[in-house]
Amino acid sequence: MDQNNxxxxxxxxxxxxxxxERLGYVADRALVTAVYLLLQLQKPLLIEGHAGxxxxxxxxxxxxxxxxxxxRLQCYEGLDVNSAxxxxxxxxxxxxxxxxxxxARTVEEKEAYIFGSDFLLMRPLLRSIxxxxxxxxxxxxxxxxxxxxxxxxxxxxxxxFQISIPELGTIRAKxxxxxxxxxxxxxxxxxxxxxxxxxxxxxxxxxxxxxxxxRARLPGIDEQLSSQAVRFVHxxxxxxxxxxxxxxxxxxxxxxxxxxKKETLDEQAVEETLGCVLKSSEDFRRVRAExxxxxxxxxxx
Amino acid sequence: MPIPKMTLxxxxxxxxxxxxxxxxxxxxxxxxxxxxxxxxAGPGETISCLRVLRSARxxxxxAVKYGLKSIxxxxxxxxxxxxxxFETFWGPGGRCSVSAARDRPRAELSRQTGxxxxxxxxxxxxxxxxxxxxxxxxxRETWPYRDFGExxxxxVLDRRGQEEDEPGEAVSGASATERxxxxxxxxxxxxxxxxxxxxxxxxxxxxSYRVSRKLKAGRTRDRVDLRRTLRLSISHGGEPIxxxxxxxxRERPKLVLLLDVSDSMNxxxxxxxxxxxxLSRHVREVxxxxxxxxxxxxxxxxxxxxxxxxxxxxxxxxxxxxxxTRIGDSIxxxxxxYARQLLSRTTVFIILSDGWDTxxxxxxxxxxxxxxxxxKKVIWLNPLLGVAGYEPITRAMNAALPYLDVFAPAHxxxxxxxxxxxxxxxxx
Numbered sequence: 001m002d003q004n005n006x007x008x009x010x011x012x013x014x015x016x017x018x019x020x021e022r023l024g025y026v027a028d029r030a031l032v033t034a035v036y037l038l039l040q041l042q043k044p045l046l047i048e049g050h051a052g053x054x055x056x057x058x059x060x061x062x063x064x065x066x067x068x069x070x071x072r073l074q075c076y077e078g079l080d081v082n083s084a085x086x087x088x089x090x091x092x093x094x095x096x097x098x099x100x101x102x103x104a105r106t107v108e109e110k111e112a113y114i115f116g117s118d119f120l121l122m123r124p125l126l127r128s129i130x131x132x133x134x135x136x137x138x139x140x141x142x143x144x145x146x147x148x149x150x151x152x153x154x155x156x157x158x159x160x161f162q163i164s165i166p167e168l169g170t171i172r173a174k175x176x177x178x179x180x181x182x183x184x185x186x187x188x189x190x191x192x193x194x195x196x197x198x199x200x201x202x203x204x205x206x207x208x209x210x211x212x213x214x215r216a217r218l219p220g221i222d223e224q225l226s227s228q229a230v231r232f233v234h235x236x237x238x239x240x241x242x243x244x245x246x247x248x249x250x251x252x253x254x255x256x257x258x259x260x261k262k263e264t265l266d267e268q269a270v271e272e273t274l275g276c277v278l279k280s281s282e283d284f285r286r287v288r289a290e291x292x293x294x295x296x297x298x299x300x301x
Numbered sequence: 302m303p304i305p306k307m308t309l310x311x312x313x314x315x316x317x318x319x320x321x322x323x324x325x326x327x328x329x330x331x332x333x334x335x336x337x338x339x340x341x342a343g344p345g346e347t348i349s350c351l352r353v354l355r356s357a358r359x360x361x362x363x364a365v366k367y368g369l370k371s372i373x374x375x376x377x378x379x380x381x382x383x384x385x386x387f388e389t390f391w392g393p394g395g396r397c398s399v400s401a402a403r404d405r406p407r408a409e410l411s412r413q414t415g416x417x418x419x420x421x422x423x424x425x426x427x428x429x430x431x432x433x434x435x436x437x438x439x440x441r442e443t444w445p446y447r448d449f450g451e452x453x454x455x456x457v458l459d460r461r462g463q464e465e466d467e468p469g470e471a472v473s474g475a476s477a478t479e480r481x482x483x484x485x486x487x488x489x490x491x492x493x494x495x496x497x498x499x500x501x502x503x504x505x506x507x508x509s510y511r512v513s514r515k516l517k518a519g520r521t522r523d524r525v526d527l528r529r530t531l532r533l534s535i536s537h538g539g540e541p542i543x544x545x546x547x548x549x550x551r552e553r554p555k556l557v558l559l560l561d562v563s564d565s566m567n568x569x570x571x572x573x574x575x576x577x578x579x580l581s582r583h584v585r586e587v588x589x590x591x592x593x594x595x596x597x598x599x600x601x602x603x604x605x606x607x608x609x610x611x612x613x614x615x616x617x618x619x620x621x622x623x624x625x626t627r628i629g630d631s632i633x634x635x636x637x638x639y640a641r642q643l644l645s646r647t648t649v650f651i652i653l654s655d656g657w658d659t660x661x662x663x664x665x666x667x668x669x670x671x672x673x674x675x676x677k678k679v680i681w682l683n684p685l686l687g688v689a690g691y692e693p694i695t696r697a698m699n700a701a702l703p704y705l706d707v708f709a710p711a712h713x714x715x716x717x718x719x720x721x722x723x724x725x726x727x728x729x
Contacts, residue, residue: 041353293346
């Protein structure tokens with residue numbers, strides 16, 4: 001496809017782990033191996049996992065690691081080619097037609113003009129392919145939210161990295177983007193897409209790992225406090241609420257505790273910050289019924 | 302897609318390592334072993350695995366493991382299964398090394414030195430001898446196969462055709478799905494209940510998703526509203542620069558589910574409730590009711606985030622769980638209370654019942670006659686229809702037949718999934 005796209009040499013897996021850690025992203029070896037293969041084989045990487053375990057963050061970190069652009073496509077139900085790939089700037093085209101009305105140009109010339117690149121609105125996928133400088137990181141976020149037709153389209157794109165625009169012809173990727181897809185597994189993705197991708201499942205981190213993450217992201221936090229927060233979130237997760245708190249929620253809680261200038265996580269502090277951890281009234285009821293004080297002793301172990 | 306059975310088939314012997322110096326061969330055998338144990342490791346994946354090992358500088362066993370894992374797995378369950386499979390095949394004390402040792406003198410040597418299959422591949426290489434300690438932990442052990450070139454790969458690719466034909470496939474996930482999918486809900490062995498539940502939730506979820514997509518796909522796209530666009534263009538000197546759109550008022554199709562939970566349906570009710578739950582979670586505008594002698598709306602419960610919670614709350618409802626059945630009266634109650642609000646030309650009315658009615662069939666007919674012209678379709682799913690030799694001779698069933706658009710079985714998973722066909726055939 002292209003010659004000069006071998007990627008920056010980030011060294012071996014250990015070096016990659018260290019680089020991730022330097023950027024405040026704590027990754028285990030399985031994940032780093034998957035990223036390593038993504039860089040080496042230039043295969044898309046599909047990451048699944050619960051909400052808030054750092055799927056999107058990974059793409060951001062990878063982009064800054066590679067010192068390249070991060071292009072993000074947020075998927076949603078009804079996402080279509082017009083908002084994912086390209087769209088013509090109709091208003092501008094209409095104006096251009098009007099302006100050209102008196103000119104001596106032939107109809108063909110006029111047409112070629114208004115379907116020129118000046119009138120093309122580039123959406124994320126096209127931008128990722130047209131990138132000139134360095135291979136960008138393309139993050140296709142929450143692919144499970146897009147519909148199957150779009151998934152099929154994406155599949156085609158991911159295999160050739162080229163896009164056909166009827167008016168302009170086929171555009172090939174100058175530099176193959178590094179593609180990361182994330183999914184909350186709200187629906188089954190097609191087998192074809194899964195086959196095309198490397199796969200990695202991010203689970204909730206262990207206590208130790210999560211504490212490491214909190215300390216990496218919030219260097220100023222008191223050791224005791226962060227440990228309490230992490231243990232509390234773990235206790236909540238064990239209750240299996242409808243929306244289990246992810247690492248993002250742990251970080252939110254820790255940040256909230258910091259800005260409220262709390263020194264320990266007691267019952268009152270939990271009451272004040274519970275909204276950082278739980279996101280549905282059902283879960284609030286559940287946790288209150290369980291008794292916050294019951295969740296707390298475990299945090300003081 | 303075959304759903305892998307998530308247990309390792311203990312009787313499955315990993316293949317022996319027929320030739321040393323043959324990493325590609327070993328990988329091919331590993332993939333076949335993985336396939337027989339339920340992973341989706343076809344030839345394409347095998348080749349990807351080989352490419353991974355060749356083009357990436359994977360030098361220790363752990364990295365190899367994660368590399369293969371990212372290729373061969375595509376869900377969390379499969380990831381967990383992979384760990385077991387990998388351990389069994391390559392791990393210390395794995396069957397592979399033991400059985401290989403029994404069969405091959407060369408392997409015998411490596412068994413004595415405590416090395417396992419990985420290193421045996423290049424038994425003579427200095428790297429192995431150097432690292433020939435007995436400690437064979439699955440950690441950062443050096444991966445002895447450093448380079449194997451195109452020729453080794455192409456050898457594998459050439460041989461692939463023959464290997465595919467070999468017999469000895471173990472029970473795969475696909476057959477489990479197939480087997481349980483066809484089993485009548487009332488006859489599922491106790492041991493298979495968990496498995497069935499897992500499969501059914503997954504399949505039903507997938508079906509519901511597809512149904513919800515299909516139901517929505519029919520709605521019209523936004524179109525340019527020329528009238529308002531032109532009106533607006535006056536301010537731009539007659540040029541339609543800003544476009545105005547019109548959209549058609551959305552008519553959402555609704556599903557109305559009536560579930561029979563009377564005594565005679567006992568064996569099926571639980572599965573049908575799960576079915577209703579799966580539909581409610583993924584298709585908007587599903588209204589569910591249970592009935593036996595009376596009617597009870599359960600749509601709210603069905604939107605509970607967790608099935609177990611929903612079922613628990615359901616069990617607390619007093620109304621006629623496992624009592625007699627009065628289908629006609631229940632539907633009359635529906636008509637009286639909900640018909641006006643829920644029925645429209647886009648509604649699909651689904652009754653899940655065996656048709657054993659202790660009430661008068663005339664009542665049922667009268668009520669169905671009211672419903673029929675007001676909805677898109679009336680579907681009756683009957684678990685008994687799956688029983689060989691069943692004929693709809695109960696009086697109620699017989700009377701109802703002329704008013705049904707679809708009369709279909711609902712005794713096993715497969716028949717429930719058929720519903721998708723009936724729903725998607727309609728042009729919403």
